[in-house]
Amino acid sequence: MSWRKYIGPGPLVAAAFIGPGTVTVCTLAGVNFGMELLWALGLSVVATIVLQEMAARIGLVTQKGLASVISQSLHKGIVRYFSIALVLMAIVLGNAAYEAGNISGGALGVSLFFPLPTLSIGQLEISLTNLLIGSIAMLLLLSGNFKTITGYLTVLVVLMSLAFLLTAILLKPNFHELADGFIPRINSENILNIVALIGTTVVPYNLFLHSTLVSKKWKEITDIKYIRFDTILAVVIGGLVSMSIVVTAASGKILAVESAADLAMGLETLLGSYAKYFMAFGLFSAGITSAITAPLAGAMVVCGCFGWSTEIQRRPMRISIIVILGLGLIFSSFGIKPIQLISWAQVSNGILLPLLSAYILWLVNKKSVMKGQQNKLFLNLIGIPIWLITLILGGWTVFRIFFDTGG
Template sequence: MRAYFRLGPATLVTAAFIGPGTVVTASLAGANYGYALLWALLFSVIATMILQEMASRLGIVTGKGLGENLRHLVQQPLLKVLLYSLVVAAVVVGNSAYQGGNLTGASLGADAIWGQQSLVLSLKQHSGLNPWSLLLGVIAIVVLWRGRYQRIERFLIGLVLLMSLAFISTMLLTKPDLGAMFSGMLLPTIPSGATLTVIALIGTTVVPYSLFLHAASSATKWHNQPNKAQALAESAADLRTAIPLGGLITLAVLSTAATAYFGKGLQMENAGDLALSLQPVFGAAATYLMALGLLAAGLSSAITAPLAAAYALRGLLQLSPQWFRLSWLLIILVGMLVSSLGLKPLSIIWFAQVANGILLPIITLCLLLAVNSSLLGTYRNSLRQNVLGAAVFAATLLLSGRTLYLAFFS
């Protein structure tokens, strides 16, 4: 009997987009607007499933990642230079900047759980560094250095399940308003001042580097599977499980923040505040579960972000295994430096956001062209898939336009 649910390469996508940025965005959405923006989360999950299905199918059928397929499709020299430059700027430079945030977010979770240990306090006082950033960075390096794909996948599945347990348990402890939750999910509204939060909720879920990650990991996962139809069925079951699970995790964070903050006149600065604020009302268990979820979210993204950048570079530039390893290693080291010293590379992050804003619709369009090309033979897009893909492309175009406008004129 064919499995309807399973966990596989799509779990890497969930591990990638459920990072500290998503946790903070969902927390602020819930704290400031209650459940009103859940429709944006639902849309982002659906859009992610549509795009990631195409990326996975491309990887399975061609046996190559998105980068390799783009290299084959884009032959005009000027277009190739422009596309490669955008990918390097958005995926490689961007993930290097965001890596510091991944490790900092994971550190907040670790600090909420073990921060009062005397050894931790001593290291902070005498070195001026964040010891958690260094330790978590080393863990990310060890996982990627020693792990074959199967081991990395299993490790990330474990982190995603840990996040699920932590965040969903926290939500249940805080007893959300189910009526308001379903209303916010099914009746789209944008409260006054919420436009930026809507963009952020969608933008933290639908990201271009996840397409490189999923296509390459799917090609690796099913490279020995001669039955493409069977591999695609397994991938579909994987998508049905992992991406909605990521949406459920985000919903749990938003719901917890809505219960703890919305309508109570309280201000929240970051997700660490959310973890600490739960204890007086909901007990220590809620605080520790929230902190554990934040730790798992940061660590999972700290592993997948460098890996996605390395996959993109390998595909476009035909990197050798040594250069592939060096590329993700450098990104982790940059993140460790940024996080451990408490730096805020705002100009680099701004640059990465602009590059991402330009890249997302371009990569979406390239993906649509690839899955309609002769590369996929009988597995090309159907009319229904093209209609859905075109709708998501239009949404990414609007999202990116708004992101660029805000980056330059806000």
């Protein structure tokens, strides 16, 4: 059996949740709390594997994306229209807003190698680096097919993983502290960081992306073993990358750090210039891979909700990709900070994650949908507590947004 049968959309899943936001959240967790929160990432990895496997199984059995299955499974009425509207608002607006962060994060990595100038046109300032990152993502999405895109992202994810892991290893972390970091600790000081670490790993749009891509890669029920291997490998690698960033930030003993770019510069004094370039390449890879997967996932959700084709060559997919990526490029290149848009996107995602987890649990136990591939009792016993975690996470996110804005 060819090894290619075992590798599917997993690299895209890993690429999607290891973005500049994840790099920044993990950096700050390491700087502020050392290795104390590694357990939260471990929990996130388990939750992500369980939810992604369920979403992928739905995609395999139905041969449709999650958005299409949810849309078709809900009867017409207020619940159906509310659900579809929430999904579209959270995914499309959220991905457009976060796309600006993906492009800007990738540009930070590039600027540590060779900074490009900023053009001033009247009151507007256009970042050429951001424009370059966004253009590369757009060209890859519009000129390639899923196989080509997966090939590029697989290479980038492997190189990104090596960059972050090697940086962590070079710092020779204390193994006692490393082991101690997997003992759960929750208090008023670290709760926001715990929520951020889980929230940046368990990503709603990844569930839509994964289910659709699985339906394109595998066709037979017997392929489930390949799907599980691909899913577990991708999420574990992504989790190890996140952990290595925390370890790097904790072991670096650098105090004045506000972003991954600051960490990269700080490492230069500890390990020499090559460490800075490892981190810079990792940050660039995280940005460019997420800049590709975010609009791809958003476009799949739009087309899935309306029953349109999710083939990348079709007009609805291309238009959706251009709109989502284009908005992100505008926000980032022109220095526009869509704070309100991101806040509402976080609120929507905070509601969407527990709702989506509940839909997935409902669908994988529905005989008419799963045709004999329903959840076993063991998976439900794991899935229900994970749904409760997403409910708490979502509730806390919504509360924090409204609390911070005075709403």
